[in-house]
Amino acid sequence: MLAGAACRAEPANHRLYGVPCLIDIASQLCVRAVIRAAVSEGEVRLNLSALMMERFPRWLIERLFTIGHIAECSGWRAFIVGGFVRDLILGKPNLDIDIMVEGDGIALARELSETYGAKLTVYERFFTATLHMPDGRRIDIATCRRERYERPAVLPEVEPASAEEDLLRRDFSINAIAVHITPSRFGDVLDVCRGIPDLQCGLIRILHERSFIDDPTRAFRAVRFEQRFSFKIELQTEHLMRDAIKAGMISLLTRDRIKHEWIRICYEPNPAACIFRMAEFDMLRWIDEALSLDGELKRRVLFNLPEAEGLTRSAGVAYERWLLYLMPLIDGADFESAVSICRRYSLSAKHSQALLSSLSTDKVIQAVSLPMQPSAIKAYLDALPVEVIAYAIAKAIAMGFRRALDSLITYLKNYINARPDVTGSELISAGIPAGPWIGAALREALKAKLDEGCDKTRQLEVALKVAKGIAAVVSRGAKIGEEGRNTRSRKRDKIAPDHREYTKSDD
């Protein structure tokens, strides 16, 4: 373990279970009213059962108790652990139950799946299982284990171990706090990595010096938790993280793992803050060399993305956040580099097209800065992926392009979901035969609505006129076609005998 974490409120050499330390922690944590330092068998212990009773719904307490009871019947210790415990102490809602068992986690999961009628997924290689409960919730159950990394950045080999060892293999001290759920010790805290003092101090601290080398995804995780909780990456952790990044450890990860971490970063409450921090750690170029946050404009655009997202969301359109947040980073890259990112990370055709078209955002901004009829704006922007529109909004704000911004916002507010007031079935009821002209007619009706503010009656008139016009042209065309076909077949009849003769003689 790293010695002497730079903890503001605690002396560096505090004893983990020392009375002053516990009382201090209990008094400073937001949960102080419900954490109690229990004295049991001469040892001062922190017990969170009162906090759990207060924070968890009754069904959850019952569920944890049942799991603990079944484990205890087999002579095993069972704990809640990880983010679930961290968030309990921080007072953040989290119902992703993470259980670790000093025993056989998979056997426990099998028994629980019968008890609850839950579906079970087992990952034998990692000694873990997931219960998919009938109420739609999931419970992750793992056998306590130690890990061995054959090489940097590969998935580890694991073997069963004690609860204490399991905590030591984890990423950060704040994620390595366990709480007993076996009934005899329900609520007792096991905090061998001093996660509670770090939670109190707001520190992200790794647990051993090779942590980022073994698993460079922890660099992404460090940034993520630091920004999510407004914590600080502890000094020595920061040095080791910088060293691992500089040594190119991120590039040893598989693309899938990097992509997964990127997506998780982008679904944080404040992805922009995480990305700024990643840029400070020089992480971006290891994801791909075409990514950068260089220049004031890119930073301003990134800063404005949440506002653009808000506008997009209020239009009720779905977008991919992880794609949107790539756009400022790739802006200014050449087309080939962008194509290479799409290939490296196996983006789908749709996502690749969105990313590549974001390279032309300046042209979009220029285009919508010019005076245009509403229907023309709609037709132009409808053809673009919504992420590009959100990105163009952020960029227009950053560049101070008011007209473009107004057009883009108006599009999202008024045009993106606009429909004509008349429907296809109304046109058919009015005597128009079903056919492709219905769509064209409805487009004209919408144009009349958007550009001229026409009411429904007028839209219907416009649509009928267009539909009849097209239908007439099409049927005239069909007649001409038929006549043409008849003439041709007559000609063929004339030619055919000669042709037959020709082929005959050819034989």
Ligand code: ATP
């Ligand atoms: P979140 O709130 O983002 O879901 P979490 O801490 O619950 O955070 P998970 O990815 O679900 O994150 O992981 C659960 C627990 O597993 C973590 O709290 C941590 O103890 C451990 N863990 C996850 N990833 C790693 C890793 N890369 N290295 C070591 N331990 C990890």
